[in-house]
Amino acid sequence: MAPFSWRLLKILGVGAALSLVVVACGPGNGTQSNNLAANQTLKFPILGDFGTLDPAQLNAETDSEIAQNVFNGLVKFDNNLNIVPDIASKLPDVSSDGMTYTFTLRQDVTFSNGDKVTSKDVLYSWNRAAAEQGAYAGNLAAIKGYDVVSNNKVTSGAPLEALLEKNDPSVTLSGLTAPDQYTVKVQLSSPAGWFLSAIALEATTGMVVDQNVVKNDFDNWWTKPAEMVGTGAYKMTAYTPKQSVDFQAISNWWGSPKPTVQKVHIDILSNAESAITAYEQGSYDIYGYGGYSNAPIDAILRIQGTANEKNQLLLHPKVRTTWLQFNLVHDAARSAAGPFLLSGGTTAKNLRLAFALAIDKTKLATVVCHDIVCAPATGGLITKGLIGYVGDNTDPLAKFDATQAKQLLTQNDPDGSKTKGLSYAYDPNNPINTTVAQFLQDQWQTNLGVHVDLQPVDHSAFIKGYLSGKYVMARNGWQADYNHPQDWYDNLWGKIPGCPDANCGSGYDNSAYDTLLAKADAEPLQQAIPDYQALGKMLEDDVTYVPLYYSVGAFLLKPYVRGAGTNNFFDYYWDQIQILSH
């Protein structure tokens, strides 16, 4: 074979050839624009294609991390998680009874195709989102008339568009009105301190879409660059499914800061290790954006050990807690029985406690995460750093006490018959779940002498299973959407999500919980905090779960990238990023 030049072996990262278009330096704000690179293109990988970019249908982190740069709502969270106006010109006026919110819109907001944004666009977008009943439609649940719209039978396609066009009452939220072109008035059905947080949630149901575009291709408009129209700083210019997607900054954007990065190129890869290697070798500028901040621990250890790379590593707590869920109710809808049911009274509770205390959570964080990508969850299920977090080392279920665990086991299951044949279910799609599962199994074996089988179940079947009480013990987790305890307590326990029957991970429900929760939800946040914390204590006292860890996200940022980063919830917006010359 003829020899070939080593040059040929120089393979740049995926998509480098596509994106090396020389573009003039972006306009920028002028304040920090010294030594900006001439080519303001940002390249990063994600490890799986996004499911949808339609705000009414959004439900995954990747979807929203991308879409948040293309769409805007009336208000948004800034980098420090304060709610600030976005399309609205100022924060809304709230009536004294907390039931009416009046928003005044800016008058200079336009879609990327030039259409001006007025209050009727807000109404259209919200009615559409409520009618389509996507995963986050509940963000609008406090608005008067939501019950009617959420029960509407026509939920997609041209028929729904037809109904929306003629303002059919079945798809119109009665509490949502537009007194004039730049005012939106929202009437709630009952006070809800969480309402503003819910609609500030980036890239979801509160975001504004352009009816002129959507009506032509009601379900798939967001898949084609020409139709993917939003009010954000960027618009989609190319999309090859499962391969790559490109965005370009809007010139003369109405918002701020004006974007410096002109082009964003995202490659859709599948393998974290190879993506990180490609980053190290210069094919990407950042890693971890787009909802993939769960870098494998060995890659992180390696980078920490590499002198010229370890400063590129950014570790930041995420708002995600993982815990072990016991199935607490067994009935027609929930098939798993086992020794942990609430109906088993004190014996069952002690057994739950035994299993909880037998796990060394500190060791878990050390062995599984090297104390880097996770920290033991010692302060309740709401992640540390969020409102509603109880306090370090306050959760009795986070303790590790093998002696007491063994004692409880012997007292409550002397012949071992109750804890025979148990299994722990988890979804192996995220590798850390598998590692944690094996760790738990070993802990119970070593500290309790009880053998628990591992039951890996593929992700979507797993979700379906634990929501219908199919597993005696299962992994559970929650990533907060916004900084309000309601996001947790309304979605995980009690009658609102559907407990004790299906659609609820644990089956946990009682009237004390429901009453206190209703009270807390109605109050303004500051007043509600002690009530939410009391709810947390209720869950602890009833030993409803075993807390495991809070997640930490890992990002890699090249030294020439400025302005990239994350708060606990979302990546910083692309319009804040600048590429320095390098």
Add this chain to the structure above:
Amino acid sequence: MATAAAVVAVRPIEPEQASLWSDAWRRLRRNRFALVASIYLLLLVAVALISTVWTPYRMSAVGITETYAPPTAAHLLGSDELGRDILSRLMVGAQVSLIVGVGTQILVLAVGVPIGLLAGYYRGWLDQIVTFIINVFYGIPDLLVAMILVFILGPSLRNIIIAIVATRWMDMARLVRGQAMSLREREFVEAGRAAGARPIKMLFGHILPNALGPIIVQATLGIPAAILFEAFLSFLGVGVQPPTPSWGSMANEGVMAIQYAPHMVIAPSIALSLTLMAFNFLGDGLRDALDPRSRR
């Protein structure tokens, strides 16, 4: 399903049964590769048996040492991502590989041989059906079907074996059918029929023994293919589930951490390769030994 590794030159066996086997044995013994391979395989079986009652450390014991630790005196092959002893897991993994490899072939024999015999001897409608099925599925990549089967049934050792058998029995049936078809024309078969021997006795007493040679070779060469299959399935995440170690899943974990802890991938890769090689050499040796056309 067709697999390149199992293409066997098929020739009817001369009916000198007694001396064929001792002949073959003599030839096999002289084949150095096959000999070394057999010794290795015996050792492997021994290790697998020992591991059912003893391993240096409990194979699922987490955190008994630093994670990703390279080999030391206490842990000869180092530790994995959970700080477990790799040597112990490797030993238990041998069980899995042998069970998958040998177990699937036994089942393939149990399914493929009778079907092939009946189809090849009796011809007729049974043969039509069998041939039809084989032709339809001839061109389908077996790993894909196995993946789908495991996907439907759920990943577990039992289902992997089922999936592999379901995709491989056809090769065996086709081989046996061919043998049966050619053997049935032989004089000794006609003689047997004339003497009034019952069909079952014909099939299993006369035809099968004469077809044994290629069948044994095919089965032996099918073992590494099955082990490789399981390694592929594990690599793609639908193999044997944790904490049961299989060499394939250990190799997968090792590959993921290859830049940081290369020792993790080396042990199971070498184990896999040596075992596959040994079975391949043994199968080749058997084929040469049983093939009357090779030089004495």
Add this chain to the structure above:
Amino acid sequence: MFTRGTLIYIAQRIVLIAFTVVAVSSIVFLGIHRLPGDALLSERLRGSAYQILLHHYGLDQPLYTQYWNFVVGVVTRGDLGESLVNRGLQITPLVLRELGVSAEVGGLALLFTIGLGMVLGVFAAMRQNTWLDYLLTTTSVVGYSMPNFVIAAFLILVFGIWLDNLTGGTFYYQLGGWRGDIGQLWLPAFALGFPYASIVARLTRASMLEVIRQDYIRTARAKGLRESTIIIRHALRNALIPVITILGPLVIGIITGSVVIENFFGIPGLGKEFAQSILNRDYAIVIGVFTMYAAMVGLANLLVDLAYVVIDPRIRY
């Protein structure tokens, strides 16, 4: 060369291929549909929203209705449906695009397999029973005894990382539009093809050994022809036949191997799509990819059989 008989044979085969494709994809379809709607779930999607999605994809209809719609769609419009995970993504264009990518890598691997395999086999045959022969034979057994992802991992370790200062780049697949170039593809193609090159080498060696002993070779030698001419012009053509025989299984083996290798290297081809879709439970795509594979392999086998006609003039259909 292509007589009427051959054309009839081709027609028959195409019918058989079509039948196989329909049969196989039906089995997959019915088997997978035992698990309806699982791909549509997520942590938050509940209750009525889930029912709505089911309806959108027609998954709430009885099985035979779904099946009929599927078959009609494939046969009349070539429409393999819509992805369950990526809303709005049409499967047929996706699969066709990825087929091109896979064909490129697979084709290169096949060339490599046959080329390297035959060269090694010929050399081993020519130097039978010398150390070279044993070395090549042993190497080839090693070759098909190692899983291809292990070969790939070691190659990456050596070329991509340890020798990084020499090569100065990454070996992960770069997209140059429809076609990548050899410099990027050789590593995955090598890992993909090497196990099968070993098999080809062994086969070539065996058949060369047989052919060399034939009378007509002896005659050619007696006539004074040069060794290389004899090998290339006379022996090789006949030794090629067994290689063509296993070409079908070879293609299947490369398709099988590509599922792992494409995943490993991140190559956006059919193999990666298949594995990812199974893991995502996007069974609409699984069925689509599988149908494409069944068609491809059927055609590949047909081409192989036709190749026989070209190579061996004695064969007629």
